[in-house]
Amino acid sequence: MAKDLLARLHAAIAEHDVTYDEFQAAKQWLIDVGEAGEWPLFLDVFVEFAVERNAFRDRAGSPGTILGPFHLPGAPLLSAPFELPRRPDERGDRVVFSGRVTDAAGEPLDGAELDVWHADADGFYSGFAPSLPADILRGKVLTDADGRYEVRTVLPAPYTIPLDGPTGRLCSVAGWSPWRPAHVHLIVSAEGHEPLVTQLFLASSDHLATDIASATKEELIVHPEAQAGSDELVVTYDFALAPAAVSATV
Numbered sequence: 329m330a331k332d333l334l335a336r337l338h339a340a341i342a343e344h345d346v347t348y349d350e351f352q353a354a355k356q357w358l359i360d361v362g363e364a365g366e367w368p369l370f371l372d373v374f375v376e377f378a379v380e381r382n383a384f385r386d387r388a389g390s391p392g393t394i395l396g397p398f399h400l401p402g403a404p405l406l407s408a409p410f411e412l413p414r415r416p417d418e419r420g421d422r423v424v425f426s427g428r429v430t431d432a433a434g435e436p437l438d439g440a441e442l443d444v445w446h447a448d449a450d451g452f453y454s455g456f457a458p459s460l461p462a463d464i465l466r467g468k469v470l471t472d473a474d475g476r477y478e479v480r481t482v483l484p485a486p487y488t489i490p491l492d493g494p495t496g497r498l499c500s501v502a503g504w505s506p507w508r509p510a511h512v513h514l515i516v517s518a519e520g521h522e523p524l525v526t527q528l529f530l531a532s533s534d535h536l537a538t539d540i541a542s543a544t545k546e547e548l549i550v551h552p553e554a555q556a557g558s559d560e561l562v563v564t565y566d567f568a569l570a571p572a573a574v575s576a577t578v
């Protein structure tokens with residue numbers, strides 16, 4: 329793999345007639361990415377989608393997509409009725425996500441866990457943006473005996489990757505849109521099943537066709553709907569989990 333990667337790089341150098349000045353500029357940019365601590369960002373934005381599509385190309389159940397750099401594993405396990413923690417004056421349309429978690433054959437999974445996190449109405453994540461309180465808009469919810477889940481929160485906004493570092497500079501120089509469409513992240517897990525890392529994308533969002541992380545999939549686009557007599561939007565989405573991979577035993 330490493331040898332192949334280098335051989336492809338060497339071929340690209342010849343194909344693009346790379347000069348010493350360009351090599352030195354690229355070398356400095358790679359050093360800058362490391363010094364800015366942006367390797368996780370760069371890899372999650374420009375590489376992870378290809379690994380996800382390859383690793384799970386034959387997996388049963390619902391489609392997944394990238395994890396991204398903003399997951400915090402220690403989010404609190406919430407109690408019913410499930411509602412992600414938020415500020416009293418949290419902006420964004422109120423929404424309830426609900427549906428079922430089943431196995432790949434459609435049998436409900438009791439006690440499946442949905443780890444949910446998303447950006448706020450300004451596109452910022454708690455735990456990463458100093459302007460936000462810790463732990464808001466993150467939490468874990470459980471399904472009931474019929475595999476049903478329900479979680480209340482607010483709709484997130486689209487956001488750009490950081491623009492002031494070397495990864496943002498690359499986008500600017502290359503003329504790439506730095507935006508991610510509005511989305512909610514989930515990891516859906518249940519004993520005996522493969523965890524499903526996924527995102528639900530809001531159909532009304534800009535940037536769906538130009539997601540800088542190449543993570544948007546048609547099957548993951550949801551349409552929040554108004555309901556009569558309520559100021560809360562509704563999204564219904566079911567998740568099906570593949571059976572846990574059987575590791576080779578002797």
Ligand SMILES: [Fe+2]
Nearest residue numbers: 396398511513
């Ligand atoms: Fe995200």
